[in-house]
Amino acid sequence: MTVKTALRQGYDLLAEAGLAEPRLTAEVLLLHALHRERIYLYSHPEHELSTLEWLHYGRYLHERLKGRPTQHITRVQEFYGRPFRVSPATLIPRPETEHLVEQALQTAGGARTLLDIGTGTGALAITLALELRARAVATDLSFDAxxxxxxxxxxLAAPVDFVQCDLASALTGPFDLVVSNPPYIPAAEMATLQPEVRDYEPHLALLGGEQGTEIYHRIVPQAERLLTPGGWLIFEIGYQGEAGVRGAFAHGPWQEVSLTCDLAGLPRVLRGRYTP
Ligand SMILES: C[S@@+](CC[C@H](N)C(=O)[O-])C[C@H]1O[C@@H](n2cnc3c(N)ncnc32)[C@H](O)[C@@H]1O
Structure with missing residues (x-):
């Protein structure tokens, strides 16, 4: 069995099962079995798989066909150009969340200290600490995450301290920037999620209460306690979350509250400036 044939067979199986991105998935799983970089698939199409490589590739395809996310099989997801380990205890970092990174770099490029609430893999805290050359603190309720x-x-040699607590309740600050991509799926929508999300990703990372915006109303007052005057609070929001999250900013000392949409044109990042 050559690399070329293995890719074709993997593609056929995944495509027949109706899975998204069958070619990319077959490539990623085969590379994981071969312990190689992507270029190898195209520079060595006639490479004969060893028995072990073939067995591993077959097992990965089988797991994917049963619904397990590719990233749970390879245990890695790239985010903002860096590899992040993932596990069943963490949300798989999404490309849409890179939009928050871009907005934070544009809006709060001078931040020296930052806080990431609900950090999961650490994707936001680590990326922003490295990009801004800032010191970061990150929290999560989940010990395993x-x-x-x-x-x-x-x-990744990132200067981040991690604290297990409810939101930012254990912290004193101050921070120049607070970011958060909290759980924001409304309870009624949980059943409608793709099975690969609903059945494999942690509900602690997904479920945002009845409305999906309650947690933002808890974070905003904590940010008021922790931000330096003039500092920014930047949220990722769900596609229906704008009005509810704007409401969280409405009664406090917040100015320059504004929304940006992601590449798909969906409301994605809402920010406000703490101006006491
Ligand atoms: C949507 S995930 C985001 C993970 C990561 N920041 C990202 O963007 O990929 C939300 C994270 O918040 C954590 N979380 C949920 N409720 C929390 C709470 N009350 N306090 C702290 N972390 C919480 C979850 O464990 C999960 O890691």
Missing amino acids: LQVARHNAAA
Whole structure:
């Protein structure tokens, strides 16, 4: 069995099962079995798979066909050009969340200290700490997620401290920038999620209460306690979350509250400036 034939067979199986991106998935799973970089698939199409490589590739395809996310099989997802370990305890970082990074770099490029609330893999805290050359603190309720985030920070040499607590309740600050991509799926929508999300990703990372915006109303007052005057609070929001999250900013000392949409044109990032 050559690389070329293995790719074709993997593609056929995944495409027949109706899975998204069958070619890319077959490539990623085969590379994982071969322990190679992507270029190898095209520079060595006649490479004969060893028995072990073939067995591993077959097992990965089988797991994917049963619904397991590719990133849970390879245990890695790229975010803003860097590899992040993922686990069943962490949300798989999404490309849409890179929009928050871009907005934070544009809006708060001078931040020296930042806080990421609900850090998961650490994707936001680590990326922003490295891009801004800032010191970061990141929180999560999940001990297992924080273990993964700590691993990622060490692997990427990012200056991030991790704290297990409810939102930012254990912290004193001050911070120049607070970011958060909290759970924001309304309870009624959980059943409608793709099975690969609903059945494999942690509900602690997904479920945002009845409306999906309640957690933002808890974060905003905490940010008021922690931000330096003039500092920014920047949220990722769900596609229906804008009005509810704007409401969270409405009664406090917030100015320059504004929304940006992602590449798909969906409301994605809402920010406000703490102006006491
Ligand atoms: C949507 S995920 C975002 C993860 C990561 N920031 C990202 O963008 O990929 C939300 C994260 O918030 C954490 N979380 C949920 N409720 C929390 C709470 N009350 N306090 C702290 N973290 C919480 C979850 O464990 C999860 O890691």
